[in-house]
Amino acid sequence: MAHLLLAVVLLAAALAGVCMLMANPTSQLVWGLGCAAVQPGLPQLTAVDLAAGTPTHGHLVKRGPQSSLEALAQGRNILELSYLPEGDWATQRLAGSAPPFPSKWCAAMFNDKYRLIYVKCPKTASTSLVDHFGDCTFDSRDTCLAFVRFDNASEVQHVVSHWQDFFVFGFTRNVLARAVSMYRYLAHFMPACRRVAWDEFCANPFVLGDVCRRAESVNRPCCETSPEHQYVHVLPQAHCFTTANNESAVDWLGRVEHFETDLAALVQLLNSRPGVPQLQLPAQAVKTNLEEQSLCQRPSRRHLVDAATYTLAPGTFNPCDPADYFRGAHAHCYGDVLQHFGEDVSFLYTRQPHP
Ligand SMILES: *[C@@H]1O[C@H](CO)[C@@H](O)[C@H](O)[C@H]1NC(C)=O
Numbered sequence: 001m002a003h004l005l006l007a008v009v010l011l012a013a014a015l016a017g018v019c020m021l022m023a024n025p026t027s028q029l030v031w032g033l034g035c036a037a038v039q040p041g042l043p044q045l046t047a048v049d050l051a052a053g054t055p056t057h058g059h060l061v062k063r064g065p066q067s068s069l070e071a072l073a074q075g076r077n078i079l080e081l082s083y084l085p086e087g088d089w090a091t092q093r094l095a096g097s098a099p100p101f102p103s104k105w106c107a108a109m110f111n112d113k114y115r116l117i118y119v120k121c122p123k124t125a126s127t128s129l130v131d132h133f134g135d136c137t138f139d140s141r142d143t144c145l146a147f148v149r150f151d152n153a154s155e156v157q158h159v160v161s162h163w164q165d166f167f168v169f170g171f172t173r174n175v176l177a178r179a180v181s182m183y184r185y186l187a188h189f190m191p192a193c194r195r196v197a198w199d200e201f202c203a204n205p206f207v208l209g210d211v212c213r214r215a216e217s218v219n220r221p222c223c224e225t226s227p228e229h230q231y232v233h234v235l236p237q238a239h240c241f242t243t244a245n246n247e248s249a250v251d252w253l254g255r256v257e258h259f260e261t262d263l264a265a266l267v268q269l270l271n272s273r274p275g276v277p278q279l280q281l282p283a284q285a286v287k288t289n290l291e292e293q294s295l296c297q298r299p300s301r302r303h304l305v306d307a308a309t310y311t312l313a314p315g316t317f318n319p320c321d322p323a324d325y326f327r328g329a330h331a332h333c334y335g336d337v338l339q340h341f342g343e344d345v346s347f348l349y350t351r352q353p354h355p
């Protein structure tokens, strides 16, 4: 905790004179965002601290289906909405343009018996969540979650038609910490590609998918995963949680930063619904795939080089300290990340109506 506070203080110092330090009621220091580091036009945050969960969480008033699923249910073409290499958006990117998001793309999973829908946002502890309930692809427990197959029109219709009466939920994550997590995770699949620096990624998170796509297009693939995978992992999390009108598409949101307690609360909520059978789930969730820790405990060769540089030259970039990704030479990443994830800032850092 002490090093985090120090990091926040250092960052604030780096932005000296433009950002104001404030003390919140628990006397933790947070840094105010009404400052010059944030580009004009960005929604105002009250405060972002790399360790803090999103202010929007818990119960929300659900106003309708998640945007891209609703569009698919209305018969929209998947190639117009998705990030598939043969789709319109990826084709335009390959041609060098930077088209807007083609839709609010989001994977979803469901379970009819327990009447629930999980909007599965990348880099928000989804592996741990799915492990807890079971993935119907491999697991025959009756609590298992099945992926909505977007190419199956009747399945899409089925899920959208139950959006109002099923319990719809997801998990959120601190917007800055999630960006660092994405970079570390996605760069892992690209050992044979040119190295994309964090600074390049933070300014344009789609760059990793572009590198994979270009390499594929000249028959020299360098990624261990698809360009689409690299693209959809850097979408705003709010795409999973909102309707076409930017209102809540979920009944409830948990926080990765409070995964165990929020998951326990979720199971209790699910089991308090009248007329729905009780889920028999382990009392304790195991948080797997926590790449933050694992990467720094079992680092890749590239991370070892970064880490060695850091150890040899104290004060240089420490790849295992998320705060380092936003200070010194990387201070621009703060505004860049908040801009790319502007929809997360508006939805998750602004109080949403609760029931
Ligand atoms: C499409 O989804 C429905 C409903 O989930 C299922 O019954 C059907 O078998 C699926 N069709 C295919 C081709 O997978």
Ligand SMILES: *[C@@H]1O[C@H](CO)[C@@H](O)[C@H](O)[C@H]1NC(C)=O
Residues within 6 Å of the ligand: 244, 245, 246, 342, 343
């Ligand atoms: C929803 O939010 C996006 C991104 O901020 C914006 O471009 C769009 O106009 C909004 N749509 C509505 C219906 O408010």
